[in-house]
Amino acid sequence: MVATLGYGAQPRAEYAVNPDESRGRLYPEPASPTRTPFQRDRDRIIHSAAFRRLKHKTQVFVYHEGDHYRTRLTHTIEVSQIARSLARALRLDEDLAECLALAHDLGHTPFGHEGEDVMHECMAPYGGFDHNAQSxxxxxxxxxxxxxxxGLNLSWETLEGLVKHNGPLMTRDGEALGKFAGSGLPFAIRSFAKEYDLWLWSWPSAEAQAAAIADDIAYDAHDLDDGLRAGLFEIEEMREVPFLASILEEVDDRYPVLELPRRIHEIVRRCITRMVEDVISEGIVRLERLKPRSADDVRNAQGAMVDFSPGMQLAEKEVKAFLFAHVYRHEEVLAVRRQVSKVVRDLFGRYMDEPAAMPKEWHEGLDGAEETRVARRVCDYIAGMTDRYAVDEHRRLFDDTPDLG
Incomplete structure (x- = not known):
């Protein structure tokens, strides 16, 4: 029924999404003679302007801090590789998993976590901001x-996986769940759901779950890598986390004398391998327990099929806590975050006061428009900016642009 921890492609499982049975697209199009619907979606995402902009959007380190740190684009490629590996091992549709991995960060603002936080604050009177909804x-x-x-007129399965890859967004009765329980679903999701039913009450496909957990794995590994290379913490501090301590011990036992770059890489790649193998093993157990006969059986399950084991869930939380303390809350990172928050906040205020400060195609039709409509247009414009472009726009409009290097 499911794969073992082995190599090579195997026949797609009956619980995988079948591209031949896709629910189609919002705007019907003739089928491609050479590509499945999900291969076609993948190609449209890769060729989009939003995907190209990921090259100049950062996550933790802003663009001036070095060419070797991850950007949204390099992170996306890493997530895609992990998602495909998980999908192959669990006999899922690799193309759909890859497609969802490639699309998952398209809605992110410039300046990583800080940009999103500030955008959410600015948009609070107008429904807030959520990067999944923006994607x-x-x-x-x-x-x-x-x-x-x-838009790109992507298939139903891709849109479904994109919007709810972390789990159901609402109950069958229409009540928002999770982080949206108090505020309701974001505008972008709520408005599109009126046109196209994405089953917001169900779990997503196993392929979407693979892309979601691949994102967590890639995040943990590359933030450890970037944090070490940036000198935000020392390797020995990783011994605070039992999971990382065991990896460090394994590396040092095998390679007692190893130069720092190689030592870092040996640690990071083992972190990825252990997490990936754990997800595959746990996925096999959960799928064999549920015995799903279709992709909809996975959607209708009471929980995720592709996830960490309980032990790895605890280890991963400890890794994230370590990163929060040693990377995300490091004073060097916080100092830059304070600077870039000013850029986003200033731009939002200026465009709200003067929409004509945006390019014509962005301010056209806003004369006399209600404030919420203006705010959403401004939000769309800023969220699409790269780090460099946001700084250049701030420099054009203000005299006190932070010096980011």
Missing amino acids: LRVVTRLERRYADFD
Whole structure:
């Protein structure tokens, strides 16, 4: 029924999403003679302007701090590789898993976590900001490339996985769940759901779950890597976390004398391997227990099928806590975050007061528009910016642009 921890492609499992049975697209199109629907979605994402901009959007370290740190684009590629590995081992549709990994960060603002936090604050009176919702908005509204429709007109399965890869967003009765329980679903999701039912009450496909857990694995590993290389913490401090301590011990036992760059890499790659193998093993157990006969059986399950084991869940939380203390809250990182928050906050205020400060295609039609409509247009514009462009725009409009290097 499911794969073993082995090599090579195997026949797709019956619980995998079958591209031949796709629910289609919001705007019907003839099938491609050479690609499955999910291969076609993947290609549209890769060729989108939003995907190209990921090259100049950062996560923890802003663009001036070095060419070797991850950007949204390099992170996305790493997530895609891990998602495909998980999908192959669990006999899922690799193309759909890859597609979802490639699309998952399209809605992120410039300046990583700080940019999103500030955008959420600025948009609080207008429904807030959520990068998953913004990713949906990008692929359904903001990409304007095709003559027949706005967005990329992706398949139902890709949109479903993109919007709820972390789990159900609402109950069958329409009550928002999780982080949206108090505030309700974001505008972008709520408005699109009126046009296209994405089963917001169900779990996503196993392929979407693979992309989601691949994101966690890649995040943990590359933030450890970048944090070490940036000198934000020392290798020996990793012994605070039992999971990391065991990896460090394994590396040092095998390679007693190893130069720092190689030592870091040996640690990071083992972190990825252990997490990936844990997800595969746990996925096999959960799938064999549920015995799903279709992708909808996975969607209708009471929990995720592709996830860490309980032991690895605890270890991963400890890794994230370590990163929070030693990387995300490091004074050097916080100092830069304070600077870039000013850039986003200033731009939002200026465009709200003066929409004409945005390019014509962005402020056109806003004369006399209600404030919420203006705010959403401003939000879309800023969220699409790269780090460099945001700084350049601030420098054009203000005299006190922070010196980011």
